[in-house]
Amino acid sequence: MPPLDAKRHPAARGDELELTIDAMGSGPDGVGHLGDYVVFVPGTLPGERVWTRITSATRKFARGELLEVLAEAPERRAPGCQHYLRCGGCQRRHQDYPAQLRDKQARLQRAVDHAAGPGVLAVQPTVPARPPHGQRHKVVVHLRNTRTNGLEPCFHRLRSPELEAITECPASDPLAWDLALETVRRLHDLPHGAWDPDFAPHGLLRSVLVRATTNGACHLVLVARQPEIPGLQELVPALQAAGATAIAVNHNPGEFSQLLGPHTERIAGPSRLPEQLGDTTYLISPTAFFQTSPQQALVLVESVLDWLRPSANDVVADLFCGGGLLTLPLARRAKLAFGVEWNALAVGDARAAAEHNGLRNATFHSGDVPTWLLRCGRDLPRPNLVALDPPRAGLDPAVVRELARLRPQRLAYVSCEPETLGRDLRLLLGAGYRLHSALSIDMFPETAHLEALACLERTG
Numbered sequence: 115m116p117p118l119d120a121k122r123h124p125a126a127r128g129d130e131l132e133l134t135i136d137a138m139g140s141g142p143d144g145v146g147h148l149g150d151y152v153v154f155v156p157g158t159l160p161g162e163r164v165w166t167r168i169t170s171a172t173r174k175f176a177r178g179e180l181l182e183v184l185a186e187a188p189e190r191r192a193p194g195c196q197h198y199l200r201c202g203g204c205q206r207r208h209q210d211y212p213a214q215l216r217d218k219q220a221r222l223q224r225a226v227d228h229a230a231g232p233g234v235l236a237v238q239p240t241v242p243a244r245p246p247h248g249q250r251h252k253v254v255v256h257l258r259n260t261r262t263n264g265l266e267p268c269f270h271r272l273r274s275p276e277l278e279a280i281t282e283c284p285a286s287d288p289l290a291w292d293l294a295l296e297t298v299r300r301l302h303d304l305p306h307g308a309w310d311p312d313f314a315p316h317g318l319l320r321s322v323l324v325r326a327t328t329n330g331a332c333h334l335v336l337v338a339r340q341p342e343i344p345g346l347q348e349l350v351p352a353l354q355a356a357g358a359t360a361i362a363v364n365h366n367p368g369e370f371s372q373l374l375g376p377h378t379e380r381i382a383g384p385s386r387l388p389e390q391l392g393d394t395t396y397l398i399s400p401t402a403f404f405q406t407s408p409q410q411a412l413v414l415v416e417s418v419l420d421w422l423r424p425s426a427n428d429v430v431a432d433l434f435c436g437g438g439l440l441t442l443p444l445a446r447r448a449k450l451a452f453g454v455e456w457n458a459l460a461v462g463d464a465r466a467a468a469e470h471n472g473l474r475n476a477t478f479h480s481g482d483v484p485t486w487l488l489r490c491g492r493d494l495p496r497p498n499l500v501a502l503d504p505p506r507a508g509l510d511p512a513v514v515r516e517l518a519r520l521r522p523q524r525l526a527y528v529s530c531e532p533e534t535l536g537r538d539l540r541l542l543l544g545a546g547y548r549l550h551s552a553l554s555i556d557m558f559p560e561t562a563h564l565e566a567l568a569c570l571e572r573t574g
């Protein structure tokens with residue numbers, strides 16, 4: 115280790131040093147310390163001794179790259195993907211699957227301890243994905259021009275908007291992956307390059323999105339700078355032969371960071387594909403939100419049903435309902451189920467699926483959750499059971515306030531961000547609720563993303 119000099123950080127760019135990793139960070143990083151100074155090294159694990167080269171250093175922390183593992187953790191394994199840690203899609207492939215699951219359980223435990231206090235509630239073991247590979251039924255590859263006038267499929271690099279050319283993705287559903295790659299090959303046949311704001315501002319093609327259902331149907335969306343892709347009609351039979359059940363073009367003239375534009379035009383096949391999960395058929399538009407692993411989505415649905423246990427007398431609200439993943443099975447068992455969602459496309463899917471399933475007691479409101487809750491118990495029915503699945507930012511305090519006014523008996527809080535979950539649970543515990551149980555469902559194996567369900571009931 116270099117001598118600690120008062121005028122410089124404990125580590126500087128280019129330094130090579132030995133480090134003991136004592137914790138796991140939130141992404142792919144193991145965390146080591148030089149005194150109080152923190153060093154993050156991607157691809158390392160707690161308990162390991164590593165040789166690292168510092169790649170950046172600030173006053174508070176440094177980042178290093180892994181040169182050699184000097185002493186391995188027992189949970190280390192070969193990543194099984196040649197792009198790992200250059201591609202940003204996975205962060206935990208170097209850690210065996212049981213350890214990934216334990217790590218998610220521990221992170222949820224920290225969130226629960228933060229809210230309820232240490233030792234108050236032990237969270238349940240994480241529900242594994244079986245198998246942990248091939249779970250991503252939505253695949254998005256971005257297009258880049260090659261030096262030989264071809265196109266190559268890319269993912270974003272780890273922590274960067276830059277693109278990394280990709281040839282394999284074991285995390286993706288094989289059908290979706292093969293169709294995405296074959297589509298890129300077919301797009302070579304058209305005289306349109308990929309759009310690149312710096313080097314190819316007149317290029318037309320941006321990304322290829324595939325959403326595969328569990329029965330093997332695939333929705334293919336080509337994202338382009340213009341509403342039309344000249345010559346596409348001639349490619350349709352080949353794309354269908356490659357597995358595209360439905361084909362659409364999304365027109366996106368927007369920023370590089372933005373995947374989709376507002377308009378999607380159907381080219382072939384239906385505009386929504388059916389997905390059967392348990393006793394419900396969902397109808398999915400390829401550009402609307404739907405959970406990426408259908409298998410784990412069903413586990414989530416069953417866990418929410420187990421906790422809320424709706425019966426023929428219950429009125430249920432499903433806040434942030436997307437395409438009705440929870441609302442529809444809740445409606446099948448309840449007197450009435452309302453979904454609230456501000457994405458009009460998702461609400462259209464949910465309404466179409468309610469009709470398809472013959473669920474007349476499922477209704478959907480297109481709007482803002484806090485605003486809608488203000489009306490509950492006034493000109494709209496008062497729910498006695500509530501499912502909530504907010505985005506990463508968690509709940510607006512107004513939602514907690516309204517829940518305290520409406521006093522539903524049980525809440526099923528689904529979260530994809532343990533930090534905001536911990537914050538919101540604390541507020542809900544202060545608003546008259548008790549935490550009954552919590553568990554995570556591994557929706558995103560090989561990554562640090564955590565999907566959790568917290569079950570709360572009204573006290574008193």
Ligand SMILES: C[S@@+](CC[C@H](N)C(=O)[O-])C[C@H]1O[C@@H](n2cnc3c(N)ncnc32)[C@H](O)[C@@H]1O
Binds near residue numbers: 403439454457503504
């Ligand atoms: C994590 S997704 C959950 C969707 C659904 N429960 C599922 O599992 O498929 C969160 C949803 O909340 C919606 N949303 C975010 N903020 C909202 C708000 N203030 N009012 C209504 N919907 C909102 C998003 O459009 C998104 O569909």
